[in-house]
Amino acid sequence: MASKIEEKLYLTRFQAAEQSHLTVIDHDICLTKCEEKWCTHFCPTDVYRWEGTRMHVGYxxxxxxxxxxIGCPYGNIHWVYPEGGKGVVYRLA
Ligand code: SF4
Ligand code: SF4
Known part of the structure; x- marks a missing residue:
C-alpha cells in the first residue's frame, strides 16, 4: 500500500482541461504583498512556481x-473544479 505522497501521486492520472481551473486574481498582490509566496509551500504538487515577477500556475x-x-492569505486564488470529466483521476491502492 502506498504511504508517501510521492508514491500516491504515482497512482493518479490527469486529464488536463484546456482552460485552467485555477486563477491568480491579481498578480501585483503576489509581487508586492506576499513575501512568503505561501502557495509555493502549501500546494502538495508544486502547482505554483514563482518566476521572478509573476506566479506561474501549472494547473x-x-x-x-x-x-x-483557503491557504492564500489574500484570497487571491480563484478555484473551481475542472470542467466535467477533466482533472485528476484517483486509483485506490
Ligand atoms: S499565496 Fe496568494 S498572494 Fe501569495 S503568492 Fe500565492 S497566490 Fe499570490
Ligand atoms: S487544490 Fe490548490 S493546493 Fe491543492 S493541489 Fe490543486 S493547486 Fe495545489
Whole structure:
C-alpha cells in the first residue's frame, strides 16, 4: 500500500482541461504583498512556481485538494473544479 505522497501521486492520472481551473486574481498582490509566496509551500504538487515577477500556475498537476481555496492569505486564488470529466483521476491502492 502506498504511504508517501510521492508514491500516491504515482497512482493518479490527469486529464488536463484546456482552460485552467485555477486563477491568480491579481498578480501585483503576489509581487508586492506576499513575501512568503505561501502557495509555493502549501500546494502538495508544486502547482505554483514563482518566476521572478509573476506566479506561474501549472494547473495540469493539481490534485484538487482544495488547500489554495483557503491557504492564500489574500484570497487571491480563484478555484473551481475542472470542467466535467477533466482533472485528476484517483486509483485506490
Ligand atoms: S499565496 Fe496568494 S498572494 Fe501569495 S503568492 Fe500565492 S497566490 Fe499570490
Ligand atoms: S487544490 Fe491543492 S493541489 Fe490543486 S493547486 Fe490548490 S493546493 Fe495545489
Amino acid at each position: 495540469e498537476g493539481c490534485v484538487e485538494c482544495g488547500s489554495c481555496r
